[in-house]
Amino acid sequence: MDRVKFVDSDAHVVEPDSLWDNYLESRYKGRIKSHLAYERATKPTDPWTINVSVEVDDFPPQPMRRAQNEKEDTEPEPLREAVGAEVFTMGVEEYYGRWQERGFDAETYRQVMDLSGIDRMILYPTVGLWSTSSPDMEPEFAAAVRRAYNTWLGDFTRDIGGRAYGAASIDLRDPEAAAQEVRRCVTEYGFKSVHLNPSPVPGRRVYDPECDQVWAACAELNVPVGVHPSASNGLDMGMIPYYLPDLRNVQGTVAFSIGSMLCCSAFIMGGVLERHPGLRVAFLEAGAGWASYWPERMMSGINGGNRGLKINGLTKSPQDYFAEQCFIAADQDDPGIPLVAQTVGEQVLLTATDFGHPEGYRYQTASRDFMNVPGVTDETKKRILWDNGVRAYGF
Template identity: 30%
Template sequence: MPDYGPLLPVIDSDAHVVEPFDMWKERLPSEFHSVARRREVDDNGREQLYHLGKALDLEWTVGTLSTPGSASRTGRLDFDLDEDVDAGAYDPERRLALMDEQGIAMSMLFPSITLGLDDVTDPDYRQAHARAYNDWIADFCLLDPIRLRWGAVLPVYDPAWARAELERCIRKGASCAMLSPLPRAKPSGQFADPTRADQCRNVGTRDLDPIYELLADNGKPAVVHAVNPASNALGIGWVFGNRTQWQMGQPFQIQLAMVHMIDGGVFERFPTLRVGFFEGDVGWLPHWLGRLTETYEKFALLSREPQRPPLETFRRQCYISGEPADLGLALTAQHIGAGRILWASDWPHMDGAWPDPVVILRDRPDLSAEQKRQILVDGPAEFFAVDMPELMGHLGPGWALDARVEDHPGMGIPESLST
């Protein structure tokens, strides 16, 4: 067996769980059982999903969504959740073993099914759904709350409720708040025309200031994470087919949210608030910040809120998650600093980087060893305010802050080093 040295304590800033379907009936109040998410499998093994009392017309199974590379390499869209998906997607003990196998010290966990919460317009059910997920993921992480971290899902249609839920989740151990980037009409919760400020609530409106204030006061970041609504959000959704949602929807959501927060003056009102923009790629960011800077200078008199130059704002308070194979990673690192890019595996989603997501970044020739370390460890630790002495003491002697990125072995790490 090769003689591996200590492991660098890699932090996975954007990983996912797959919520068990029986969780909804177990944790939702009984009045919502008839509309709760449900999965049925017929005698031929065909899966049918139900939500809001209706059958969902999807091209793939939940198992396909939860299997890396499923739609690209295997030619199959019928992976079975029970038979084919790694249990680490929903079992914390297996998840920790998988992290050991990959050399990942800590994972920040976000949902899968609940990324479709934007489709829910009933306010009571929407809040109950979010609360049920938050309770479940809090319990999931109790097995090892130092290595398994979670973000509180916060639908913000009712900002007062969202602030109260955030307070509750912080008490339960949440490391951040996850917000949808999509604009919403006030107060219906339907998708809104983002050009109508009088009708629209978005992540930049002052309605959300109580949430940002609570996050800033507690040193917790906001994560604006791309979502997967079945509705035709931003005119991009399923009307053009599922692939288009992945090609365009996620980056467009994040670009729009970034503009809302910068032009909305959020960073001026909360100069200590950290904000991460997740799962929208990174290669477009230099162009986008350049465009925002140009319009900031040429249309200064049209701004509704006082603001600093967008690039200055981003470098001071913002971060963006990047998957290891992103073609624009090196250019973006040069433009904003590698410490503002947070490494993400996106596991177990079908479009994530797996196996060996650390090795994919390790072997990139266009990034220096120092830049790789910033993306894998230093940036995520800063963004999530990770107590690194606590994490290192918990991990034990098989890990070291001064370990070299280029020595990270990936899969096949000896059990004696990873435990």
């Protein structure tokens, strides 16, 4: 098969533990620390572990659970007092061992793109997924944490030297600071996206008028909002422990998928896309299938009673907003791909490797695997791999 061009719409950096010491403003140093590493197993037969933790001084102890290797017949031990922490165990040495030895440096990403046939890569956080998820974090501190991460990422993408682009990470506690950060990151570093966690920060929703300046900046600068969730973070604690306190095996799935659907509702039904017709929103790592159902259900309401009726405050249907201004990333073997292409349109579909995270271990074959998806034509697959990513990220 001939090589196809590929925009990797969602890959991840592996931030160094020294990030905050080197980049956080001096008045905030010591208030946040993080640890992120792939750790070699003590026995050759054991899997590697990726250990991610973020600790903030004012966040109360949060019981996390350690993923069991094969079974959950023992009481999970507390992991640490953390804003967010996640431990994955799987045999990843084959896929990530050499990159861990390099410390996931800039050369790692150059080599991975060459090995995997990736023409453009958008880099989202790992530690940064949790770094401002303390509910009680004051706005000034949250903004400083995001600035520190973004400055580090700007330096890191410069070291990579092209083809890999950062996603500016923002916090909406201070919308004015967030809008300024979007402008700084795009103009100074050439970032191609703006990362937003779908879990709302206290007292702020994406459809609040105060946030319009953020979305206006994104539209003006031709960068999308990349909605990328994180599981087990402090801002999810209202939903996950209430509904699923003991179901570790599905908490992450709910946080990612349901969280993204709620955020989609806020952008569409809250009038954000109506007020900002030039704004693009990409929903990442939450599966694609829900896009074939949820926009139509937002319009049709309970038992379809509102189907076809005008929605107050909107001039279009939710399906039209999604089809015209939204994108959604599909796994390489996502069964929802043909359904979304049929019901919403192929133009909304993206795909990604999730490189940097254990579940992204198929990064080297991602584009080839995607070309084997059943139910859509090869020409459609090529457009999803390249053309849609070019449009989504404004290349």
